[in-house]
Amino acid sequence: MHRLVVIPGDGIGREVVPVAVEILEALLPGLQTREADAGWDCFQRQGCAVPEATFDALRECGAGLFGAVSSPSHRVPGYRSAILQLRQGLRLGTSLRPVRSWPSLSSRPGVDLIILRENSEGLYSGREHLEAEGVAIAERVVTREACLALAHRAQDVAKARHARRITLVHKANVLPLTCGLFRDTCREVLEGEGWASELDERLVDVAALQLVEQPEAFDLIVTTNLFGDILPDLACHWSGGLGLAPSLNWGEGIALAEPVHGSAPDIVGSGRANPLGAILSTALLLRYHWQEPVLAQRLEGAVESFLWEEGRADFGFETTRVVGQGILAAL
Amino acid sequence: MHRLVVIPGDGIGREVVPVAVEILEALLPGLQTREADAGWDCFQRQGCAVPEATFDALRECGAGLFGAVSSPSHRVPGYRSAILQLRQGLRLGTSLRPVRSWPSLSSRPGVDLIILRENSEGLYSGREHLEAEGVAIAERVVTREACLALAHRAQDVAKARHARRITLVHKANVLPLTCGLFRDTCREVLEGEGWASELDERLVDVAALQLVEQPEAFDLIVTTNLFGDILPDLACHWSGGLGLAPSLNWGEGIALAEPVHGSAPDIVGSGRANPLGAILSTALLLRYHWQEPVLAQRLEGAVESFLWEEGRADFGFETTRVVGQGILAAL
Ligand SMILES: CC(C)[C@H](C(=O)O)[C@@H](O)C(=O)O
Ligand SMILES: CC(C)[C@H](C(=O)O)[C@@H](O)C(=O)O
Numbered sequence: 127m128h129r130l131v132v133i134p135g136d137g138i139g140r141e142v143v144p145v146a147v148e149i150l151e152a153l154l155p156g157l158q159t160r161e162a163d164a165g166w167d168c169f170q171r172q173g174c175a176v177p178e179a180t181f182d183a184l185r186e187c188g189a190g191l192f193g194a195v196s197s198p199s200h201r202v203p204g205y206r207s208a209i210l211q212l213r214q215g216l217r218l219g220t221s222l223r224p225v226r227s228w229p230s231l232s233s234r235p236g237v238d239l240i241i242l243r244e245n246s247e248g249l250y251s252g253r254e255h256l257e258a259e260g261v262a263i264a265e266r267v268v269t270r271e272a273c274l275a276l277a278h279r280a281q282d283v284a285k286a287r288h289a290r291r292i293t294l295v296h297k298a299n300v301l302p303l304t305c306g307l308f309r310d311t312c313r314e315v316l317e318g319e320g321w322a323s324e325l326d327e328r329l330v331d332v333a334a335l336q337l338v339e340q341p342e343a344f345d346l347i348v349t350t351n352l353f354g355d356i357l358p359d360l361a362c363h364w365s366g367g368l369g370l371a372p373s374l375n376w377g378e379g380i381a382l383a384e385p386v387h388g389s390a391p392d393i394v395g396s397g398r399a400n401p402l403g404a405i406l407s408t409a410l411l412l413r414y415h416w417q418e419p420v421l422a423q424r425l426e427g428a429v430e431s432f433l434w435e436e437g438r439a440d441f442g443f444e445t446t447r448v449v450g451q452g453i454l455a456a457l
Numbered sequence: 458m459h460r461l462v463v464i465p466g467d468g469i470g471r472e473v474v475p476v477a478v479e480i481l482e483a484l485l486p487g488l489q490t491r492e493a494d495a496g497w498d499c500f501q502r503q504g505c506a507v508p509e510a511t512f513d514a515l516r517e518c519g520a521g522l523f524g525a526v527s528s529p530s531h532r533v534p535g536y537r538s539a540i541l542q543l544r545q546g547l548r549l550g551t552s553l554r555p556v557r558s559w560p561s562l563s564s565r566p567g568v569d570l571i572i573l574r575e576n577s578e579g580l581y582s583g584r585e586h587l588e589a590e591g592v593a594i595a596e597r598v599v600t601r602e603a604c605l606a607l608a609h610r611a612q613d614v615a616k617a618r619h620a621r622r623i624t625l626v627h628k629a630n631v632l633p634l635t636c637g638l639f640r641d642t643c644r645e646v647l648e649g650e651g652w653a654s655e656l657d658e659r660l661v662d663v664a665a666l667q668l669v670e671q672p673e674a675f676d677l678i679v680t681t682n683l684f685g686d687i688l689p690d691l692a693c694h695w696s697g698g699l700g701l702a703p704s705l706n707w708g709e710g711i712a713l714a715e716p717v718h719g720s721a722p723d724i725v726g727s728g729r730a731n732p733l734g735a736i737l738s739t740a741l742l743l744r745y746h747w748q749e750p751v752l753a754q755r756l757e758g759a760v761e762s763f764l765w766e767e768g769r770a771d772f773g774f775e776t777t778r779v780v781g782q783g784i785l786a787a788l
Contacts, residue, residue, distance in 0.1 A: 201633055210631070249597065254634040260601030262634040266580065270591030297683070300541070302532055303585045303593040334691040335699065338669055352628070360665040360691060368666065 137389025138399035139193020145450035146404035165195035218375035231366030243354025277315035372406035381415035383407035468720025469730035470524020496526035562697030574685025608646035703737035712746035714738035
């Protein structure tokens, strides 16, 4: 039996999440869902961006779908980004971000890669302070523990997709201790698991250029938190843009699916929000968390045949509805 | 009278630098040059990657051309990257990295942007330590002083190119103190100088994607050290690749031109090294340091007409020679 906490959040999160849930229910007839609150709107109503009840629900069910949240453009006392709180509070230590070509959307066929991002520390540690007037310090924290967890996830994914190449992305020429710890720990685990001949490395600046020039060269990328924020965004140019990009925040026995796009206040209510990012995020939940690769494949196959047939993913003011119904029909 | 310290360094640095110097001498008949040592080879001979004499020569002459240096792939006691030592030791607080379309090389016309990178601190502060067994910390240092220097450079460049847009790139939603200090200081200076209506902001992940999807949207980008390492590399896809990318390390009364490419040990001695990165770096020295915009324009114009005529920049094993003589002829 599968249970899912549904967290629409703000803005178009509320429009794409119901569509993705409806499709998931069609695939998993016994699915039990339960709605929970989070985000900026929630903060304004309740004084916190992630209520305890939401954490509890996720801990209990072990799986969630998060839509998107807005953030204030300037600092608001007491406010902390909902998604960062969820990632750290639930120890969702890895973010899995696939980028692949889709029929009729991608400017380039043959791209099919996954970026595994450390999701709990690095420059996202929250350790930032003023050392003196006019001197601010942020601490990039890299621990062996988090790198071990990430490397074991990398091993799982490498095995599941028969990875032909695993690329560690770092900046060890400038950050020998933190990037060195990341690199050495990942090497230790992955070489120990028999991936020595697939294992490779790139400096982050070189990797960024290569993701633009020759994205086919990559298969599985493993990297630290902030690099893993930047690289998937630029790579998703090849998959048809941010609107289609899925992700999975992934811990031990718990996972939170999350489209990479934001709450897009400018198109709220217009019908133009594309639900494919959310839909494809639930496919990641199926494949990696619930261990239902056949269902994941069916869902991604339905997206593929829908896109083949329609030749586009943008239906103007009908996008949310047409895409949702199209995928349901294709299933 | 113009004086230039010539630092070929390692690998193809020794092949492209003489070509760029010969061309610069043709433009500046009174140019006085003086060679100096730096790099991995120098470290192996003398025990330091940048001898004091090199620092002295640069301080005295105020201008240099740096080729490229190799780095050991693993940590070597006492070794520190020559270019990082030069940037910090000479207080070259800004790195100027232009990206523009070139005839017959660029996959996309109409790209013409400059990235100004803070060049002395951020994650390049050198402050990195082990906090405990398996816990490494790197400090991202942002000071008001360095941001002020950067912002004043941005003002100079914006004025020189009549910038239609200035984009501050940061990650203030995750790093409110360090990125906030960067942003607020840049805003203070640039708004004070009358650029309020051109001023804009982007998160680094969004900027990376937009540099791939719509590079024409940018004119002048101002950012911190590591973001300014990653963004120009990926953007130079539009200008014909890393081989052509120039940069200027720029301080108060002192500047060091540097092609962005590395020492490329795999092609040393083959004749295939492209000198355009080094040549275009000297054009930056002319325009921004020596205040010779007319000569800079002549040099860039010669590159442009050479590329128009030839339709390519790669002449196999004749590249270094053919490109060098072609630019000389075009002048
Ligand atoms: C919203 C923001 C905090 C987040 C991040 O930086 O991780 C987003 O950019 C992402 O990629 O999920
Ligand atoms: C060689 C390396 C230290 C350097 C950097 O990271 O700044 C290089 O990548 C650059 O862009 O100039």
